[in-house]
Structures are given as structure tokens and as C-alpha cells.
Amino acid sequence: SDHSNFDGRIAQVRGYEGTNPRETQPGGVESAFAPQTIFGLGGNLLSYYFRPGQTVADLSSGSFGSTHPGWVRSTRAGVIFDCVGNCPTPQFVIDPSAPNFAANLAPAPTNLPPPAAVPTGALVFDSFARVNSTFLFEGRGGLGSTEGGSAGLQTWQTGQSPDASQPFGILNSVAVLLSDDTAVAWVPTGSSNGRIDVRVNRNRGRWGGGINTGLSFRVVDAKNYFFAYTTSAPATPGSQILKLGYYLNNARTDLTTGVAMPSTWTTLRVITLPAGDVQVYADGTLVFSTTSSVLASATGAGLFNNSAGLGLVNRWDNFAVFNAP
Numbered sequence: 001s002d003h004s005n006f007d008g009r010i011a012q013v014r015g016y017e018g019t020n021p022r023e024t025q026p027g028g029v030e031s032a033f034a035p036q037t038i039f040g041l042g043g044n045l046l047s048y049y050f051r052p053g054q055t056v057a058d059l060s061s062g063s064f065g066s067t068h069p070g071w072v073r074s075t076r077a078g079v080i081f082d083c084v085g086n087c088p089t090p091q092f093v094i095d096p097s098a099p100n101f102a103a104n105l106a107p108a109p110t111n112l113p114p115p116a117a118v119p120t121g122a123l124v125f126d127s128f129a130r131v132n133s134t135f136l137f138e139g140r141g142g143l144g145s146t147e148g149g150s151a152g153l154q155t156w157q158t159g160q161s162p163d164a165s166q167p168f169g170i171l172n173s174v175a176v177l178l179s180d181d182t183a184v185a186w187v188p189t190g191s192s193n194g195r196i197d198v199r200v201n202r203n204r205g206r207w208g209g210g211i212n213t214g215l216s217f218r219v220v221d222a223k224n225y226f227f228a229y230t231t232s233a234p235a236t237p238g239s240q241i242l243k244l245g246y247y248l249n250n251a252r253t254d255l256t257t258g259v260a261m262p263s264t265w266t267t268l269r270v271i272t273l274p275a276g277d278v279q280v281y282a283d284g285t286l287v288f289s290t291t292s293s294v295l296a297s298a299t300g301a302g303l304f305n306n307s308a309g310l311g312l313v314n315r316w317d318n319f320a321v322f323n324a325p
Contacts (some may be wrong), residue, residue: 118148124321141169151190159222175316186219186302194274195324204313210315219300
């Protein structure tokens with residue numbers, strides 16, 4: 001690029017050589033991955049570019065059995081060209097506040113805004129307003145525990161061992177996807193009658209980030225649960241559709257796959273009743289309803305990510321559970 005898209009500093013990156021392996025999957029270039037330091041031997045990056053000199057040394061694992069030392073490149077009039085002899089030299093600064101990525105030492109936690117107030121009548125509430133939890137510095141991710149509600153603090157469950165990398169994490173007070181796959185996370189809701197109103201906000205950013213979100217409900221475990229999520233409408237760029245269904249013994253059944261969502265909305269909301277009724281709302285608008293007795297007595301609820309390739313697309317904020325009317 002002949003301009004900078006970054007405001008701040010780059011701490012960790014991951015590069016590739018030749019064909020990007022993520023391009024073989026739909027949405028693969030947007031998928032989540034564990035970052036690695038630019039100083040790590042074996043990373044696919046021309047690390048020696050970050051020191052003065054005319055040539056660069058490829059410290060990656062190489063391509064087709066060989067490494068590729070080469071010339072430093074730059075841009076002129078938007079075109080990349082060789083700049084041997086007159087390349088701008090890198091500028092180095094010592095910043096004591098920066099994380100020590102070379103030594104794999106995490107920085108001290110930053111100050112966080114206080115969590116949002118627990119809504120009146122909430123059984124469970126989580127605004128995810130706590131320290132970031134990602135794969136950085138050998139982190140495992142994870143959502144920790146909810147913040148409040150009459151059901152008490154609840155630990156998020158994923159069906160994964162606590163020692164394993166978790167599919168969801170927290171970044172800047174928003175729940176984000178860390179794994180590159182279908183994923184579910186849930187908590188017990190404390191409901192005594194199975195009449196549950198489950199809500200979560202998407203968190204829209206620029207360039208299409210955070211435009212979708214998803215809920216799980218009637219959750220028994222990681223193989224048995226209902227889901228409702230939004231996704232981009234294939235025929236109408238910029239629009240979203242709703243999909244709803246369930247997993248039973250890890251086998252998926254769709255109940256609807258193409259309900260149009262309103263042009264603007266913030267909160268995805270599902271009401272589920274023990275008689276089998278399911279109602280899905282976008283903010284206050286009912287967009288779909290159906291009846292299914294499958295798992296109707298299950299009271300777990302949480303987050304849902306529907307597929308790989310959604311590391312930038314899906315966001316979850318202000319998760320809440322109420323007793324349904």
C-alpha cells in the first residue's frame with residue numbers, strides 16, 4: 001500500500017507467501033487466528049525489513065523448499081518498486097509502555113469503563129466490560145463469568161476443556177470470535193418455568209465489521225441446542241437475513257433460512273416457551289415465529305457463531321436473559 005490504514009502501532013502480524021490458504025474457504029480471509037510475533041523465527045514474514053539495509057532475509061519456513069532473500073521494496077505513485085540504495089530506513093523508538101512481544105510478556109491491564117447497569121428484572125446479564133481475553137501471549141480466550149442478574153454470577157461454558165483454547169473471547173468490552181468454526185457458549189439462566197426471553201446486541205463497526213450476531217437457547221450441552229443468527233443476504237449486499245434451527249446430537253436441522261431482517265436494528269431477541277413456541281425479534285419487531293417441542297424444557301442460553309470466516313463479522317454485546325411474559 002502507498003498509504004497507512006493504521007492509527008497506533010503494529011504489535012503482531014501473520015503473513016503468507018504465494019496463495020493465501022484462507023482464500024480457499026468462503027469468508028476465509030476474515031477468519032480468526034492466533035497472532036504471532038513478527039520477531040519469531042519460522043513466521044512467514046521478511047523480518048529483516050525492520051532494520052536498515054539494502055536486502056532482506058527471509059526468516060520464514062520458506063516456500064517450495066527454499067527461502068527467498070530479496071530487495072527492500074517501497075511505493076512510488078502507488079506502485080511497488082525496487083528501492084535499492086535510496087530506501088527509507090526504518091525508524092525505531094523505545095516505548096516503555098509497549099508490550100514486550102519478543103519476550104512474550106503481556107502488558108499491564110488498561111483501565112476499563114465500568115460495566116453497564118444490570119437491567120431491571122434480568123436473570124442474567126453480561127456487557128463483557130472486563131479485561132481483554134484473546135489468544136495473545138499464549139492466552140486461551142474465554143468469556144469468564146457473567147456480571148449480574150437474579151440468577152447470580154454464571155460461568156460461561158463451551159464444551160471445551162478450560163485448558164484448551166476457547167472459541168470466544170473479549171476485546172474492548174465486546175465478545176468476539178477467536179476460533180474459526182461453528183461455536184456455542186452458554187450459561188444456566190436460572191429460569192424456573194422455561195419461559196425465557198434471550199437478547200444480545202450486535203456491535204457495528206466500519207467496513208462491515210460487527211454487522212451480525214447470534215444466540216443459542218434451549219441449550220443442554222455443546223451438541224444439543226437451538227440457535228438463531230443473522231447473516232448477509234446473498235442476493236442483497238448490505239442486508240441481513242435470519243436463520244433459526246437446532247442441533248440434536250450434533251446433527252443440524254434448519255427451521256428457517258431466509259427471513260429478511262429490518263434495514264436497521266441493534267438487538268436480536270428470542271422468546272422460547274415450554275409449550276414449544278419460539279418468537280424472534282429484531283429490536284421490537286417480530287420477524288419470525290414457529291413451534292417446536294424439541295428441547296423445549298432446556299433452559300440454557302448464550303451466544304452462537306454459525307461458521308468459519310466470521311472473525312470480523314460477528315459481535316456480541318449486552319447479553320441478557322429475562323423471564324418471558
